Amino acid sequence: MELIAFTITPNNRKVVAFIKHFNLPVDVRQVDFKRQEHKGPEFTALNPMQKVPVLVDGDFVLWESNAILTYLARKFPETKALPTDIQGRADVDRWLHWQSAHLMPMMGGVKTGDKTEEDLAPLLRVLNGQLEGRDYITGSLTVADFAVAAYTLTSNADKFDYTDFPNLAAWRKRMSSLPAFEETAYKLPPAAA
Numbered sequence: 001m002e003l004i005a006f007t008i009t010p011n012n013r014k015v016v017a018f019i020k021h022f023n024l025p026v027d028v029r030q031v032d033f034k035r036q037e038h039k040g041p042e043f044t045a046l047n048p049m050q051k052v053p054v055l056v057d058g059d060f061v062l063w064e065s066n067a068i069l070t071y072l073a074r075k076f077p078e079t080k081a082l083p084t085d086i087q088g089r090a091d092v093d094r095w096l097h098w099q100s101a102h103l104m105p106m107m108g109g110v111k112t113g114d115k116t117e118e119d120l121a122p123l124l125r126v127l128n129g130q131l132e133g134r135d136y137i138t139g140s141l142t143v144a145d146f147a148v149a150a151y152t153l154t155s156n157a158d159k160f161d162y163t164d165f166p167n168l169a170a171w172r173k174r175m176s177s178l179p180a181f182e183e184t185a186y187k188l189p190p191a192a193a
């Protein structure tokens, strides 16, 4: 199985971190953005959206990072990263959709300056409330934690003030200290001497 990715972006990092955390037998190959590989015919045949990540499992090709996360969690049930009961599964789905429908566009807006930290605060308050009395978003570690953490552990998100969101601050610390998130963090190249 192969994941074609560009690890430093959140939608890619969530999947790469998941693969690393559970040591899954998936080869990760970085897309060659410089050469515009993702716009070429070979890549477009895999993903007509011309975006990464893309998972190739034999004849089966899957794009959309959250779909890839749930596929991997079902393919490797030993991860216990996706509940099998109907309500537990729906709970995790809720947070995956929340990440892509609300958190991602808002974080994008804050990054470009179209939105402010004040606009973002209601979303962080919701997440902080959910984490009250919980170590992870739905209780135990699931794909939802990987999806949401990738967006709340960006270098931009590191700069926010979490004083009003102590549960979120503690969870961020918990997630960022997982070796898989440490390994996939964007590091600036060392300054030239």
Ligand SMILES: N[C@@H](CCC(=O)N[C@@H](CS)C(=O)NCC(=O)O)C(=O)O
Residues within 6 Å of the ligand: 006, 009, 010, 011, 012, 038, 050, 051, 052, 053, 063, 064, 065, 066
């Ligand atoms: N909703 C998609 C978004 C994927 C996406 O936007 N990928 C970006 C990197 S994060 C990309 O490949 N951009 C290249 C481009 O648009 O040219 C997912 O979650 O997988």
